[in-house]
Amino acid sequence: MSRIDDRDLARLNAYLEGELDDGERAALEAQLEARPELREELDGLRETVALFASLPEPEPPEDFDRAVQRRIRRRSRGRYFGAEQRRERLSQVAIPLAALIVLALIAFLLSPGRLEILLEPPAAEDAPDEAPAPLEDDPTPPDASRSRLPPTVEPAPPSRPGPAHRRIEYRYSVRATGESAAIEAELRRRFGARAVRAAEPADGGAVVEVAVERAQLGAALQRLEDLGPVERSRVEVDGAAARVTIRVVIDERP
Amino acid sequence: MTDGASPDDERFIERLRARDESAFAELVARYRNRVYGLSYRMMGHREEAEDVAQEVFVSLFKAIDGFRGESRLDTWILRITANHCRNRIKYLSRRHARSRQPLEDTEEGRLVEAAGASHPRPDQQAEGNELETIIRAGLLELDEEHRVVIVLRDMDHLSYQAISEVLEVAEGTVKSRLFRARAQLKSFIQSRYADRRRS
Missing domain, CATH: 1.10.1740.10 (RNA polymerase sigma factor, region 2, helix turn helix motif)
Known part of the structure; x- marks a missing residue:
């Protein structure tokens, strides 16, 4: 049996690769018949190539791409691929913070006397004990609003807490100084037809009841604050209809 | 371009x-x-x-x-x-x-040892794993010049010309390295696999 040399190996590989021309291939195939060791070598090489090609392709780990980006970010001192990290950091801080704020806000809004802490304590002259008039969608005519007496809407009797649920009504007062008709007109402009002359307090001026939806309370209070300082708030019974009565005291100056 | x-x-x-x-x-x-x-x-x-x-x-x-x-x-x-x-x-x-x-403490050493061991580990019992382990060990037995050629050719299926450009060597060098690498790998696999079969 003859030894297989580099020349043989080169020809066998060229044969496997299909690189031999017709004459070279025929010559080699004749040799393969004559030299069993050459045939054995060829079979072994063919099998090796096939085995090697059959190996599963190694796959990088799932987080490979991110790991590369992290490495570049680190090397570039955050100049590249830093946005994701910033987003991650932001989400780590901002989301819990936002959740905390929302929870605090909810807790605040659900507390019965929530706005009392923001407003001045009750002043007797601004807080008549009579029950407020829960206003309906009352399109009080402008002419009626100019007439101080009688109130266009009679105050409703105070609601009482029912056995099934707690009913709360919130009342806020603002002392607005100015000419009565002008203030009323301003209130109507701000609150539409829902501003209704309700009563005349003993110390003069007028009381205007404004009904707003609870969801609009914040905006309504802001409009009140624009008008003058909000002097007090008071919890009254009856709020199940999600209606808030804002009581505006007009301190009329002739 | x-x-x-x-x-x-x-x-x-x-x-x-x-x-x-x-x-x-x-x-x-x-x-x-x-x-x-x-x-x-x-x-x-x-x-x-x-x-x-x-x-x-x-x-x-x-x-x-x-x-x-x-x-x-x-x-x-x-x-x-x-x-x-x-x-x-x-x-x-x-x-x-x-x-x-010591070689046996390195990754290469462990692979070579595993490939030549009479008693493969339980996780290497499956023939596919056995063969893969042997081939991996055989690859590591090659010097890196031959290893890279056989990987680029037989696994990445690059042409001789592409391999010569990657490695910045002549195509003839690529061919000679390839047939030597294949022959060496074939001998390694045959000897290790025969040992396994006998054991």
Whole structure:
């Protein structure tokens, strides 16, 4: 049996690769018949190539791409691929913070006397004990609003807490100084037809009841604050209809 | 620009040069398997391969301005990968030599030992695993010049010309390295597999 040399190996590989021309291939195939060791070598090489090609392709780990980006970010001192990290950091801080704020806000809004802490304590002259008039969608005519007496809407009797649920009504007062008709007109402009002359307090001026939806309370209070300082708030019974009565005291100056 | 490079390729390379992060993310997605595959076959160790492959992409990011389009983009990437692997192999061999770490304590040593062991570990019982272990060990027995050629040819299916461009050697050198590598690997597999069969 003859030894297989580099020349043989080169020809066998060229044969496997299909690189031999017709004459070279025929010559080699004749040799393969004559030299069993050459045939054995060829079979072994063919099998090796096939085995090697059959190996599963190694796959990088799932987080490979991110790991590369992290490495570049680190090397570039955050100049590249830093946005994701910033987003991650932001989400780590901002989301819990936002959740905390929302929870605090909810807790605040659900507390019965929530706005009392923001407003001045009750002043007797601004807080008549009579029950407020829960206003309906009352399109009080402008002419009626100019007439101080009688109130266009009679105050409703105070609601009482029912056995099934707690009913709360919130009342806020603002002392607005100015000419009565002008203030009323301003209130109507701000609150539409829902501003209704309700009563005349003993110390003069007028009381205007404004009904707003609870969801609009914040905006309504802001409009009140624009008008003058909000002097007090008071919890009254009856709020199940999600209606808030804002009581505006007009301190009329002739 | 590269011969045969499409306008899309040219635009892609321009985006890479502009350090467009989305373009680079796309580059990693396109080439991670080939870069990691070559690294793994060359290093024979997953963690080492992962580290090398990551370093390759960092190098690509830094060196994209140096890509002049004289070769194909994938050829350039594989060249950088092969160079990284070569450098890491040299570094590891120097470190092993300094620490006089016995071969059996190294990854290569463990693979060779596993391939030659009379009693394969339970997780290597399956014939597929056995063969893979033997082939991996056989690859690591080759010197890195022969190893990289057989991996690029028989696993990555690159042409001789592409391999010669990756390795910056003549095609004839590629061919001679390839047939020697195949012959050596064949002998290793046959001897180890025969040992297994006998045991």
